[in-house]
Amino acid sequence: MKANSVFPFQFELFGNLYHYHYLFETLAFIIGVRVYYYLKKGLADPISDENRLWIMLGAMLGALIGSRLVAVLETPQALAHLTLSVLYQSKTIVGGLMGGLFGVEIIKKIIGVNIASGDIYVVPILVALFVGRIGCFSMGIDEPTYGTETSSFLGMDLGDGLKRHPIMLYEMFYLVLLFFLFRLIKNASLINGDRFKLFMVMYFLFRFLIEFIKPYQPLCLHLSSIHWSAIVIFIYYYKFIFRMVDSIFIKNRQHG
Known part of the structure; x- marks a missing residue:
C-alpha cells in the first residue's frame, strides 16, 4: 500500500534515498539556537555567561540521557534485546525535555545558581519543536x-493505506497556539521561571492526552512511558499548578 502514498518524503543523494527528517532535525537545532540568541540581545541576564554555558551543558547531557531512556521504555517488550545501536537511535522529545530539566537543576545545584533560568528558552523551544x-x-x-486508525475527516494515509490521526499535525497546531499564548503574556507580570513552568505543564498535558490516540505499549498500569513522564512533570510542578489554579479562582471571584 505504501506505493500509493506520498509518505515518507525522501530525497535521493548519490543513488541512495534519505528522509527529510534528518534535515529538519538539524534545522530545528540551528533555528532554535538562533532564536535564543536573538531574544537574548539587549536583555540583562542575571546569570553569568559562564554559568549559562554550564546550564546549557547540563540541559544537553540531561536531554541526551532522558530522550533515550524514555524512548526505549516506550517498547518494554524490546528491552530484553536492547543494543547500543538501538539505544542511540531511540529518542523522544518528552524524555529530552524532562531529562534536560533535571540536568539543569543538578548543574545549578553544583554551581550554586538559585535563579530560575528557563523563561528565555520557551520561545526557542517552541520554534525548534515546530520545525x-x-x-x-x-x-x-x-x-x-x-496515531491510531480513525473515521474522522482528519484521518490521513501516512503510508500504510489506513486513515490515521496525523498526530504531528495536531502537535504543530498546538505549538502555534502555545507560541501565541506566550506572545500574549510576554509583558505580563509573572514570577521569574513561571513561563517555563507553564510551557512544561501545557506541553506535557498535551502529550499525556494525545498519547491515548497513539498505538502505544503500556509500561505500567496501562500507561506508557510518555504518560508516566508527564505524571512526573505534574508532580514536580504541583506547587506551581496549584498556585495557578488558585489565582484563576481568585480572579473569577473578583470578576464575579
Whole structure:
C-alpha cells in the first residue's frame, strides 16, 4: 500500500534515498539556537555567561540521557534485546525535555545558581519543536509518532493505506497556539521561571492526552512511558499548578 502514498518524503543523494527528517532535525537545532540568541540581545541576564554555558551543558547531557531512556521504555517488550545501536537511535522529545530539566537543576545545584533560568528558552523551544515536527510528519509511519486508525475527516494515509490521526499535525497546531499564548503574556507580570513552568505543564498535558490516540505499549498500569513522564512533570510542578489554579479562582471571584 505504501506505493500509493506520498509518505515518507525522501530525497535521493548519490543513488541512495534519505528522509527529510534528518534535515529538519538539524534545522530545528540551528533555528532554535538562533532564536535564543536573538531574544537574548539587549536583555540583562542575571546569570553569568559562564554559568549559562554550564546550564546549557547540563540541559544537553540531561536531554541526551532522558530522550533515550524514555524512548526505549516506550517498547518494554524490546528491552530484553536492547543494543547500543538501538539505544542511540531511540529518542523522544518528552524524555529530552524532562531529562534536560533535571540536568539543569543538578548543574545549578553544583554551581550554586538559585535563579530560575528557563523563561528565555520557551520561545526557542517552541520554534525548534515546530520545525522538528515537520520532519516527523514527513516520515509517515516510518516514525513512531503516528496515531491510531480513525473515521474522522482528519484521518490521513501516512503510508500504510489506513486513515490515521496525523498526530504531528495536531502537535504543530498546538505549538502555534502555545507560541501565541506566550506572545500574549510576554509583558505580563509573572514570577521569574513561571513561563517555563507553564510551557512544561501545557506541553506535557498535551502529550499525556494525545498519547491515548497513539498505538502505544503500556509500561505500567496501562500507561506508557510518555504518560508516566508527564505524571512526573505534574508532580514536580504541583506547587506551581496549584498556585495557578488558585489565582484563576481568585480572579473569577473578583470578576464575579
